[in-house]
Amino acid sequence: xxxxxxxxxxxxxxxxxxxxxxxxxxxxxxxxxxxxxxxxxxxxxxxxxxxxxxxxxxxxxxxxxxxxxxxxxxxxxxxxxxxxxxxxxxxxxxxxxxxxxxxxxxxxxxxxxxxxxxxxxxxxxxxxxxxxxxxxxxxxxxxxxxxxxxxxxxxxxxxxxxxxxxxxxxxxxxxxxxxxxxxxxxxxxxxxxxxxxxxxxxxxxxxxxxxxxxxxxxxxxxxxxxxxxxxxxxxxxxxxxxxxxxxxxxxxxxxxxxxxxxxxxxxxxxxxxxxxxxxxxxxxxxxxxxxxxxxxxxxxxxxxxxxxxxxxxxxxxx
Amino acid sequence: xxxxxxxxxxxxxxxxxxxxxxxxxxxxxxxxxxxxxxxxxxxxxxxxxxxxxxxxxxxxxxxxxxxxxxxxxxxxxxxxxxxxxxxxxxxxxxxxxxxxxxxxxxxxxxxxxxxxxxxxxxxxxxxxxxxxxxxxxxxxxxxxxxxxxxxxxxxxxxxxxxxxxxxxxxxxxxxxxxxxxxxxxxxxxxxxxxxxxxxxxxxxxxxxxxxxxxxxxxxxxxxxxxxxxxxxxxxxxxxxxxxxxxxxxxxxxxxxxxxxxxxxxxxxxxxxxxxxxxxxxxxxxx
Numbered sequence: 001x002x003x004x005x006x007x008x009x010x011x012x013x014x015x016x017x018x019x020x021x022x023x024x025x026x027x028x029x030x031x032x033x034x035x036x037x038x039x040x041x042x043x044x045x046x047x048x049x050x051x052x053x054x055x056x057x058x059x060x061x062x063x064x065x066x067x068x069x070x071x072x073x074x075x076x077x078x079x080x081x082x083x084x085x086x087x088x089x090x091x092x093x094x095x096x097x098x099x100x101x102x103x104x105x106x107x108x109x110x111x112x113x114x115x116x117x118x119x120x121x122x123x124x125x126x127x128x129x130x131x132x133x134x135x136x137x138x139x140x141x142x143x144x145x146x147x148x149x150x151x152x153x154x155x156x157x158x159x160x161x162x163x164x165x166x167x168x169x170x171x172x173x174x175x176x177x178x179x180x181x182x183x184x185x186x187x188x189x190x191x192x193x194x195x196x197x198x199x200x201x202x203x204x205x206x207x208x209x210x211x212x213x214x215x216x217x218x219x220x221x222x223x224x225x226x227x228x229x230x231x232x233x234x235x236x237x238x239x240x241x242x243x244x245x246x247x248x249x250x251x252x253x254x255x256x257x258x259x260x261x262x263x264x265x266x267x268x269x270x271x272x273x274x275x276x277x278x279x280x281x282x283x284x285x286x287x288x289x290x291x292x293x294x295x296x297x298x299x300x301x302x303x304x305x306x307x308x309x310x311x312x313x314x315x316x317x318x
Numbered sequence: 319x320x321x322x323x324x325x326x327x328x329x330x331x332x333x334x335x336x337x338x339x340x341x342x343x344x345x346x347x348x349x350x351x352x353x354x355x356x357x358x359x360x361x362x363x364x365x366x367x368x369x370x371x372x373x374x375x376x377x378x379x380x381x382x383x384x385x386x387x388x389x390x391x392x393x394x395x396x397x398x399x400x401x402x403x404x405x406x407x408x409x410x411x412x413x414x415x416x417x418x419x420x421x422x423x424x425x426x427x428x429x430x431x432x433x434x435x436x437x438x439x440x441x442x443x444x445x446x447x448x449x450x451x452x453x454x455x456x457x458x459x460x461x462x463x464x465x466x467x468x469x470x471x472x473x474x475x476x477x478x479x480x481x482x483x484x485x486x487x488x489x490x491x492x493x494x495x496x497x498x499x500x501x502x503x504x505x506x507x508x509x510x511x512x513x514x515x516x517x518x519x520x521x522x523x524x525x526x527x528x529x530x531x532x533x534x535x536x537x538x539x540x541x542x543x544x545x546x547x548x549x550x551x552x553x554x555x556x557x558x559x560x561x562x563x564x565x566x567x568x569x570x571x572x573x574x575x576x577x578x579x580x581x582x583x584x585x586x587x588x589x590x591x592x593x594x595x596x597x598x599x600x601x602x603x604x
Binding site for chain 2: 038039040041045046048049061069070072073074075076077078080081082083085087090233234262282284285286287288289
């Protein structure tokens with residue numbers, strides 16, 4: 001049954017229900033609420049705490065071609081309005097995910113988006129090729145905020161030609177909808193966004209975490225074992241919003257907004273700024289059911305405001 | 319940078335977990351640093367087992383942002399419903415804020431969380447040692463009742479810096495009197511044995527008085543206890559603590575090094591681990 005037919009049936013059944021669907025390349029999300037990578041594992045372990053049938057999509061923990069152990073503790077630290085993390089990409093690997101987690105996740109209605117990570121273009125391509133073989137995987141998001149060991153550990157995310165090259169290679173390796181997740185730790189994120197778009201990305205998502213630090217004054221050393229970590233949570237929302245707004249004006253592909261979203265007002269701000277969809281991250285640690293709650297609240301808000309199609313609301317800043 | 323160590327685990331929650339709003343029934347102040355919150359909790363907490371914990375929202379706003387983990391000391395049920403006790407030590411912003419709660423206040427709790435102590439490791443008729451360091455006492459009123467109900471003898475070893483740190487010791491004496499005794503130890507000698515609780519325990523371990531050990535407390539104490547138990551050929555398990563992000567197994571922030579090479583989440587793969595599962599030297603080095 002085609003998606004358009006499904007939607008028209010749904011609209012016919014409840015003509016007043018707002019259409020929250022979002023299209024990203026060939027991917028149609030039933031609503032714009034996604035769970036951010038690294039904040040809901042592989043989904044299925046916590047299906048008792050979040051209704052996976054209510055959210056638009058689940059984005060997995062970053063998956064690599066081979067499993068990664070991650071950093072030694074301490075890995076996290078609470079700070080004002082958020083937290084720092086240096087988890088170190090601990091994950092079970094794309095193979096184990098496909099074999100063990102994906103079948104269980106496929107039982108739910110949310111879209112299944114794998115976030116992929118690698119330390120060379122070849123690793124990204126290997127993971128993408130593996131993901132491409134799974135019909136149950138609906139889309140791929142690239143975590144490019146990691147070092148390229150073949151280019152002196154320079155971050156993919158910091159160099160537009162690295163972003164372009166990586167995106168193009170993954171584009172060639174998969175026909176699935178492809179999202180490139182951008183880092184805010186750059187001078188001009190719009191340059192990276194355009195590089196990803198020109199290289200064939202179907203969408204960009206931003207922002208990933210801001211590189212940050214905390215110091216233990218008594219011990220006179222960084223709190224995190226890795227010294228620095230990524231800042232996330234409400235503290236980064238103003239930066240994320242600004243970057244989404246800037247990028248949305250520079251690219252034609254959909255923009256997915258991420259950064260400190262924890263209530264409906266935040267969601268609406270990002271939509272107005274130009275985001276077609278949003279990812280909820282750190283807020284899930286505090287309220288595991290928040291993503292489903294926001295999807296419901298968004299539908300109610302659109303209904304109350306007589307917004308028939310959510311996509312009509314996106315980017316409508318005066 | 320890359321690791322070929324595979325982690326293949328499946329997290330299956332012991333029982334259903336829910337996010338709910340509990341009600342504060344009482345705030346019992348024991349000393350400047352210690353208090354108990356008695357909460358009216360939903361019926362699912364009836365199935366909570368010793369060693370499990372809850373993640374408590376300490377403020378409605380965004381500072382502090384994350385919830386705080388607390389082991390459940392006791393679960394009771396009467397005609398009015400289920401209540402749980404959280405015994406808390408003030409160590410920072412979150413624990414200080416919770417101390418200001420009043421009877422009737424709502425309080426958001428997520429739980430029951432974590433893997434509990436394994437009762438099946440001690441057979442009816444055997445005798446075990448239950449060892450607590452300071453606020454590590456937190457799971458042990460419930461464990462005492464569970465062991466007694468199972469017909470397992472249990473002696474409770476309760477150690478701390480000073481007498482204030484042996485919070486609610488009268489309750490522990492009462493519970494463990496069912497089928498054992500309570501031994502108190504303070505480093506400053508203000509209550510019970512003057513010294514560390516491991517000094518009290520060692521001769522009894524050497525005499526093979528105990529088939530198994532259950533413990534909770536500071537990591538340094540637990541590491542020393544693990545070495546002691548191994549030296550005397552006694553198995554046991556510990557409930558660990560770690561700074562937590564989510565408390566339900568998703569952020570991967572609370573990990574400790576497992577002896578099989580992977581980093582294990584304290585909140586979901588733990589809080590309870592066998593002595594032999596924790597890479598104590600690596601943990602201490604961090």
